[in-house]
Amino acid sequence: MKTIAVIGGGITGVTTAYALAKRGFSVTLFERHRYAAMETSFANGGQLSASNAEVWTHWSTLAKGIKWMLRSDAPLLVNPRPTWHKLSWFAEFIASMPHYRTNTIETARLAIAARQHLFAWAEAEGIDFDLKKKGILHIYRNKAGFDHAGQVSKLLAAGGLDRRAVTPDEMRAIEPTLAGQYYGGYYTESDATGDIHKFTSGLAAAVRRLGVTTLYNQDVKSVTSDGRHVTVVAADGAQTASRVFDGVVVCAGVASREMARQLGDRVNIYPVKGYSITVNLNDAESQASAPTVSLLDDETKLVTSRLGADRFRIAGTAEFNGIDRDIRSDRIRPLIDWVHACFPGVSTRSVVPWAGLRPMMPNMMPRVGRGHRANVFYNTGHGHLGWTLSAVTADMVGEVIRQAAEPHASSIAGARLETVKA
Structure with a gap:
């Protein structure tokens, strides 16, 4: 698993892209707005x-x-x-x-x-x-x-x-x-x-320096997985393109529920x-x-x-x-x-x-970790603590994906993620 799509350019998506890029993955970030952090990560309490x-x-x-x-x-x-x-x-x-x-x-x-x-x-x-x-x-x-x-x-x-x-x-x-x-x-x-917006914008610039492909103005229409490959279909105005990746991380805020449904998971955000x-x-x-x-x-x-x-x-x-x-x-x-x-x-x-x-999420805990498909992952549902928790959940999901790419890696981080999903 080398190429990863990250869907969502808010605080969780950008931190996830950063954590993956630092682990050597080829990352593509999809965001429907023209810039990062233009929705829930724009003007929170700080x-x-x-x-x-x-x-x-x-x-x-x-x-x-x-x-x-x-x-x-x-x-x-x-x-x-x-x-x-x-x-x-x-x-x-x-x-x-x-x-x-x-x-x-x-x-x-x-x-x-x-x-x-x-x-x-x-x-x-x-x-x-x-x-x-x-x-x-x-x-x-x-x-x-x-x-x-x-x-x-x-x-x-x-x-x-x-x-x-x-x-x-x-x-x-x-x-x-x-x-x-x-x-x-x-x-x-x-x-x-x-300031969450200033931090996320600054980290979005950093991920580009690290080689992350940042695709803005991308309205993701569908995301599907067959367990080996993930297909993301996104529209940029009148132009629609389909791209294939080894895996995907859903960090799409309130849109995560619908994307999870398309991927065969229930994420009741x-x-x-x-x-x-x-x-x-x-x-x-x-x-x-x-x-x-x-x-x-x-x-x-x-x-x-x-x-x-x-x-x-x-x-x-x-x-x-x-x-x-x-x-x-x-x-x-x-x-x-x-x-x-x-x-x-x-x-x-x-x-x-x-x-x-x-x-x-109903239990107030973020959904972090694996989905039903082997190449589907989530880092979403942080509620009112997205700014507070984003860096650690990004690092955690990055470690789970590293383990998925290297099956013999330590299972410690995976055990911690199961706690977050409780």
Whole structure:
């Protein structure tokens, strides 16, 4: 197995192409947009957050979803209109609840490992992506939220992550610009933030230098495998071309479900829409009033990142409404209001809204590894942690493909991948 097609030019596709190219494979990357990272990897919250590794398969998530169903500004919004896809996804979500503890611990472990790869790749390739290693502060307004965070911290510690409880006074010392009254917080000093779009674009340039063929404006119409060869049919405008490879890795975000179906696999990804705003800090007062430490507000489910001197990113919410990329003003307004409440000195005169579809598996674990066919592989379904986990899952799937090409190689990485698929 020497030639590999990677379908998808977001963070998982580009990191996968990089991991394969570094292992000596001949890689062709397909992306339907004109550039890399133009969909879900365009304007996310920016957090590289092992501290946000708690999976959602907890009874409290369902309770909140039901409570918020009729609120248009709710952090978690579920369109009550039933579809078979949505019903099957939620059925599997509920069935995954017994694995909440195991999957949270495993996600934390993966997130810690991912940092090492991502930082090393950025340094090796000279990628500037507004990296800040100033930690992440989780903020809580009441005792119930703070106490739950204490239980989560025990799971994160089991995965190897150290985070500590902080008092309201300590919170203000960590981030002096934060306004409001809080019960307490948790601070993870080892977490970081960065611009996913800048990183992915920089790594896309690096893979081209490594010899990867990058095919943009390619709308993949079909992908098929006979177990020995993979055929990818893609259209570039009016021109359609068919190309044959030894293997394929599906990294196509919310489109992965349909591609998996064509390849004989079931990958039950649901598109969970998230929103962000990027506040342009165009004056000295706004720059001084915006936080430099990244925040996660557990009550509103919002996260923040400071991207360079003059950008402040706020992102979050989860909307279950199928393939819908509309940017709704009633979903953007709570993000702007949150800035006014928590950082009143920041001007929101210049705000850029965005929405993207997170590819989410029912158990909140990415689908990484082999498909039914011997030459089909997946690295997809990372949900809200694609930026956080992408480097390690790319390295893992790269190792599995190396083993497939060299049957006598060590089976250690393959065993680890089975854990991710649990």
